[in-house]
Amino acid sequence: MGRTGANPKLGFGDLQVGQKHEMVVVEDLSRTQIVMYAGASGDFNPIHHDEIFATRVAGYPSVFAHGMLSMGLTGRMLTDWLGDGVLQGFGVRFRAQVWPGDTLTARACVTAIEPEGDEALVKLDVETVNQKGEAVVVGDASARLPRAV
């Protein structure tokens, strides 16, 4: 079972190498959202939700977000821009921790457009920065898009 097909929101004809896109994916990150992510993902490491564990046991200034929450937020920029079911690959390195109160902006830059028949594989560099401009997530993604939608 399973589905094929996709729901592209733009075509590769709308894109050029070097083109950039960005989206604010969270403003003033709340502890509530971190707890929601713990519950949804099943990652209950107390370092992400238990302030006393995070500060007194682990020695961090506070709880901090799961890396996968910042990756998921970064993915939202990609899917809102490019469409649903179009990603072929998405990979990141976690550069710095994301703290409660952080505002994150996810950015993408088109690095290649490789035609494959009627479609193209669009390659992107991805970076998510916090309100100080520090990269918290860096990586890349690829998406299969039609010429136009």
Added chain:
Amino acid sequence: MSEGVRFPVDRTAILNFAGALGESNHIYYDEAYARGTALGGVIAPPTFVMASAHWNPFGVFRGIKKIPAPAPDQEAARRIRQAEAGSQAGAHNLARVLHAEQHFEYHKPVCPGMTLTVTTRPGRAWQKQGRRGGLLRFSETISEYRDEGGALVVTARSVGVVTEKTVE
């Protein structure tokens, strides 16, 4: 396939996961909208397969869960434990484990109604001296998510790191 963790995908899990990401995209919750697209129905967000952790009876970060996930066969259980031990070397110290990298390859959409079988194997392991965290011990885990027909749906490569001290 009977080996590996079995991960049944349903709309509520997708709703909760998308909600935690602050999603407003109709494709994750609005079946009527989703049916009108070429996808033909609701799908899961790109990082959703992380939620298979709920169904991993040996997961290090399960919390207090006492409801056992269905036990995979013995050989699969041995391999999952081994992969968990490798990827989370030192994870008994939850305060020192961080996620270093995560990579996904997508083969087809993850949809409600699928039961994915997750097979996990350890990958490379290496060490380096970090600027902030002291000696860093990295280890890689490769997970394959397959549908009922055995077809690959998602391939994931995760790199975990155990730090010597607090990273600030």
